[in-house]
Amino acid sequence: xxxxxxxxxxxxxxxxxxxxxxxxxxxxxxxxxxxxxxxxxxxxxxxxxxxxxxxxxxxxxxxxxxxxxxxxxxxxxxxxxxxxxxxxxxxxxxxxxxxxxxxxxxxxxxxxxxxxxxxxxxxxxxxxxxxxxxxxxxxxxxxxxxxxxxxxxxxxxxxxxxxxxxxxxxxxxxxxxxxxxxxxxxxxxxxxxxxxxxxxxxxxxxxxxxxxxxxxxxxxxxxxxxxxxxxxxxxxxxxxxxxxxxxxxxxxxxxxxxxxxxxxxxxxxxxxx
Numbered sequence: 001x002x003x004x005x006x007x008x009x010x011x012x013x014x015x016x017x018x019x020x021x022x023x024x025x026x027x028x029x030x031x032x033x034x035x036x037x038x039x040x041x042x043x044x045x046x047x048x049x050x051x052x053x054x055x056x057x058x059x060x061x062x063x064x065x066x067x068x069x070x071x072x073x074x075x076x077x078x079x080x081x082x083x084x085x086x087x088x089x090x091x092x093x094x095x096x097x098x099x100x101x102x103x104x105x106x107x108x109x110x111x112x113x114x115x116x117x118x119x120x121x122x123x124x125x126x127x128x129x130x131x132x133x134x135x136x137x138x139x140x141x142x143x144x145x146x147x148x149x150x151x152x153x154x155x156x157x158x159x160x161x162x163x164x165x166x167x168x169x170x171x172x173x174x175x176x177x178x179x180x181x182x183x184x185x186x187x188x189x190x191x192x193x194x195x196x197x198x199x200x201x202x203x204x205x206x207x208x209x210x211x212x213x214x215x216x217x218x219x220x221x222x223x224x225x226x227x228x229x230x231x232x233x234x235x236x237x238x239x240x241x242x243x244x245x246x247x248x249x250x251x252x253x254x255x256x257x258x259x260x261x262x263x264x265x266x267x268x269x270x271x272x273x
Contacts, residue, residue, distance in 0.1 A: 007245060012254045013270040014243040019047040027270055029153035034269040036258040038235025042068045044075035048266050052151050054079055056086035057235045057258055058163055058198035066121045077137040083149045084139045087163045087196055146189055155273040160192040165199035165236055166216055181218035195232045205257035207240045230271055235259040243267060
């Protein structure tokens with residue numbers, strides 16, 4: 001589905017939200033409406049539709065500076081959704097905001113100090129994201145973990161959030177080897193119904209402007225084993241945002257590249273309970 005279209009099956013409907021037009025009203029208590037975005041990169045002036053759950057698939061800020069991250073988190077906190085989930089931001093390793101490595105122990109003293117400060121700032125942000133203020137706002141930060149939420153109609157959904165992606169530039173949560181990727185994706189529980197990743201799977205809404213399919217092959221293989229998964233939301237590849245309905249043995253799985261940086265339009269998915 002391109003960003004100007006809509007698509008529907010018996011169990012799922014997908015729309016691109018354009019504030020100048022309208023999308024169908026919420027289909028009722030037998031459905032769950034998911035509002036999906038990714039790659040907002042420090043922008044917070046998006047016009048978003050109402051829904052049952054808000055899903056953000058990563059890259060909340062432009063460069064991972066603490067001030068940028070906090071601006072976006074505070075925006076997410078104010079959004080009027082019963083439930084909000086997001087992946088951690090990609091915070092640049094060159095700022096020393098990820099974790100200590102052999103490099104950080106051998107660098108110049110001034111850089112060591114900067115790295116130490118960055119790690120302290122990251123720790124404070126992670127604590128805030130997991131803290132009481134965010135929970136009171138129904139914001140749930142998922143870093144390689146599951147979360148269950150219940151809609152107003154009583155439907156329970158199990159979500160898993162995984163921020164990892166193949167090595168690209170100087171970002172956090174990246175892997176290089178196939179074995180690393182397999183160890184990461186093998187942790188996804190088999191009963192996951194909504195999957196949030198930052199990277200797309202290989203050959204699924206992952207085409208770059210240079211014509212490269214930049215998604216993860218291991219993630220694609222893992223999805224074949226996740227029969228309960230009805231919705232997979234990701235981003236990362238801005239230029240291939242859209243929706244694909246994928247037939248599986250267990251039924252249709254909706255794949256959403258929700259990167260909003262170019263289109264500035266959220267993608268709305270209605271799932272049959």
